[in-house]
Amino acid sequence: MMRANLDELVIVSCLFPAMRWSASIARSVLIAREGNVLRLYRMPMLLRLDEFRAELFVAQLNHMEPDHLDG
Numbered sequence: 627m628m629r630a631n632l633d634e635l636v637i638v639s640c641l642f643p644a645m646r647w648s649a650s651i652a653r654s655v656l657i658a659r660e661g662n663v664l665r666l667y668r669m670p671m672l673l674r675l676d677e678f679r680a681e682l683f684v685a686q687l688n689h690m691e692p693d694h695l696d697g
Contacts, residue, residue, distance in 0.1 A: 627655065627666045632683070635667060639687040647687040649673070649680045656684065 630638065635656065639645060645658045645665075654674050658665040673680040 627668055630667050630670075632670055632672070635670075635683075635687060639689070643689065645687075647684045649684050651677055651680060656687075658687075 638658065639647065642658070642660065645660045648657045648659070649655075649669065650657060651669075651674075654669040656667045656669055656673075658667065669680065673683055
């Protein structure tokens, strides 16, 4: 498991746009998936405290808008 702050995670998502991101609130990790490769990052404290912000941040890492904010 790797450590990264919010800025570093955004940079990684820009450098590797094929990665699909997800969050595991129960284990406090962000998961970056590319094919058969998984990278686990410790979830920054700000995201652990607010599940909505974690979901919003993951959507931004995936370069898309969250579904529930559309309307």
